[in-house]
Amino acid sequence: MKKVILSLFLGLIIGGQGFSQSSDYCPKTEPVIKCRKALVPYKYTNMVVKRITYKRFNYIEEISIPLYYDARYRFVFNTELLPNDLKIEIYDKPQGEKKREKLFEANSSEKNFNFEPEPGSGLYSVYVDFLIPAYIDENGGSFAKGCVILMTGFEDEVSKAFESSGDASTSGTK
Amino acid sequence: MKLRIVTGIIISGLFLASCGSSGDEGNIEMSETERAQDEMLNEMAESGEEEMVETFYLPSALQIGSIFQKSGLNYIKGATNPTSNSEKYVSQTSKILNFGIYSADLAYIVLNGQSQDAVNYLKVVSELSDKIGFGTVFESQDLMQRFEANLGNRDSVINVMIDIQARTDMFVDDNNLQDVTYMIFAGAWVEGMYLGVKASDKSNRHSLSGRLVEQMTILNNLNKALRSNENQTDELKEIRKQLVQLEQFFNQLEENKNAQNIASFKDYKLSQEHLDQLSNSIVEIRKSIVNP
Numbered sequence: 356m357k358k359v360i361l362s363l364f365l366g367l368i369i370g371g372q373g374f375s376q377s378s379d380y381c382p383k384t385e386p387v388i389k390c391r392k393a394l395v396p397y398k399y400t401n402m403v404v405k406r407i408t409y410k411r412f413n414y415i416e417e418i419s420i421p422l423y424y425d426a427r428y429r430f431v432f433n434t435e436l437l438p439n440d441l442k443i444e445i446y447d448k449p450q451g452e453k454k455r456e457k458l459f460e461a462n463s464s465e466k467n468f469n470f471e472p473e474p475g476s477g478l479y480s481v482y483v484d485f486l487i488p489a490y491i492d493e494n495g496g497s498f499a500k501g502c503v504i505l506m507t508g509f510e511d512e513v514s515k516a517f518e519s520s521g522d523a524s525t526s527g528t529k
Numbered sequence: 530m531k532l533r534i535v536t537g538i539i540i541s542g543l544f545l546a547s548c549g550s551s552g553d554e555g556n557i558e559m560s561e562t563e564r565a566q567d568e569m570l571n572e573m574a575e576s577g578e579e580e581m582v583e584t585f586y587l588p589s590a591l592q593i594g595s596i597f598q599k600s601g602l603n604y605i606k607g608a609t610n611p612t613s614n615s616e617k618y619v620s621q622t623s624k625i626l627n628f629g630i631y632s633a634d635l636a637y638i639v640l641n642g643q644s645q646d647a648v649n650y651l652k653v654v655s656e657l658s659d660k661i662g663f664g665t666v667f668e669s670q671d672l673m674q675r676f677e678a679n680l681g682n683r684d685s686v687i688n689v690m691i692d693i694q695a696r697t698d699m700f701v702d703d704n705n706l707q708d709v710t711y712m713i714f715a716g717a718w719v720e721g722m723y724l725g726v727k728a729s730d731k732s733n734r735h736s737l738s739g740r741l742v743e744q745m746t747i748l749n750n751l752n753k754a755l756r757s758n759e760n761q762t763d764e765l766k767e768i769r770k771q772l773v774q775l776e777q778f779f780n781q782l783e784e785n786k787n788a789q790n791i792a793s794f795k796d797y798k799l800s801q802e803h804l805d806q807l808s809n810s811i812v813e814i815r816k817s818i819v820n821p
Contacts, residue, residue: 398592419586
């Protein structure tokens with residue numbers, strides 16, 4: 356009887372740990388503050404917390420981001436909540452389209468990096484690809500999770516006047 | 530969660546049983562443990578797949594308002610959804626969609642420096658946020674005080690609205706409420722388009738029609754996001770149907786064939802007939818949200 360009770364108790368602990376891992380793997384308060392700082396002088400418009408699950412095979416997840424034609428954008432990435440590295444690539448067309456052009460790439464080991472699409476480039480959308488490598492831990496487990504913070508900001512009114520100050524740089528910054 | 534607990538019980542039971550045995554028997558039980566462990570890992574890997582949720586990016590109501598304003602969207606008093614309507618939204622879907630409508634109205638009013646209306650609309654947005662479970666976002670007294678104290682200063686009020694948006698995004702993610710936020714955006718998007726249509730006149734028709742067309746690229750993301758919503762009420766299904774029809778109407782337009790070579794939507798030429806059809810569809814969709 357003792358064994359059964361102990362088994363149930365341990366089972367609950369193990370089950371509970373599984374739950375706790377899934378709810379606590381993205382403690383994002385600090386990274387979000389860093390992203391807000393990195394966004395300046397752009398105005399905050401949105402934040403996506405991209406949940407990443409490392410599986411036993413390589414795979415790619417894609418987010419499409421529509422752009423307004425004459426706004427300037429900054430995309431701020433924070434990858435410090437990832438347990439393993441992955442690659443982030445940004446394209447002008449979605450996966451599967453021929454002749455798509457890579458606009459930016461970064462490795463998550465860089466932790467904090469920005470991307471600013473070229474203003475007036477005629478892009479209607481950009482496609483952010485997360486290249487998630489296969490993972491299996493030394494015990495054979497394959498259940499690693501993490502998240503990437505992607506914050507976007509825009510500037511549409513005064514940015515041209517500040518172009519020479521270096522604050523409104525284009526392309527990627529790391 | 531249940532699956533994990535049950536699996537945990539099985540594993541821990543097998544583990545304890547194996548501890549109490551010895552010799553060959555122990556070896557056999559170890560292999561059972563390994564098998565069970567492997568099974569658990571498979572289940573976890575599978576459940577990991579199930580938990581994967583597609584992520585959709587949608588801009589803020591404030592950004593949509595700001596973009597339209599830049600293209601000559603004038604303030605038209607009375608174009609927004611009257612605050613008195615807020616009491617008539619009974620169903621949760623209706624409250625959520627109209628929270629989006631009022632958020633877009635608030636952005637429109639603030640961007641146009643209409644201080645007194647701004648207070649009334651913020652009040653409605655705050656009340657509706659409570660009713661849809663987003664009350665925490667507006668709980669901070671500081672936020673409301675900052676808004677009221679800065680009413681005469683457009684940039685400061687915009688900063689407060691940006692903070693509201695950032696808090697909302699944090700709250701949504703913390704509480705896994707992405708489905709709700711997609712519905713809110715649907716309301717905000719429809720209202721943004723509606724205000725664009727209402728403010729369109731001869732002097733700004735070309736630039737505003739470019740903006741309306743540009744918004745159609747967002748509609749694709751919005752429709753995908755709404756389709757992924759697990760709570761498909763009849764009201765939501767109806768709005769989704771109308772939005773999908775709008776996207777289909779746009780996609781088959783002859784003008785799109787010429788759009789391959791244009792540098793931006795600024796140069797998109799939409800015929801008057803098609804602009805009218807687009808506008809009428811927007812007015813109809815908005816009507817079904819505002820007057821359910």
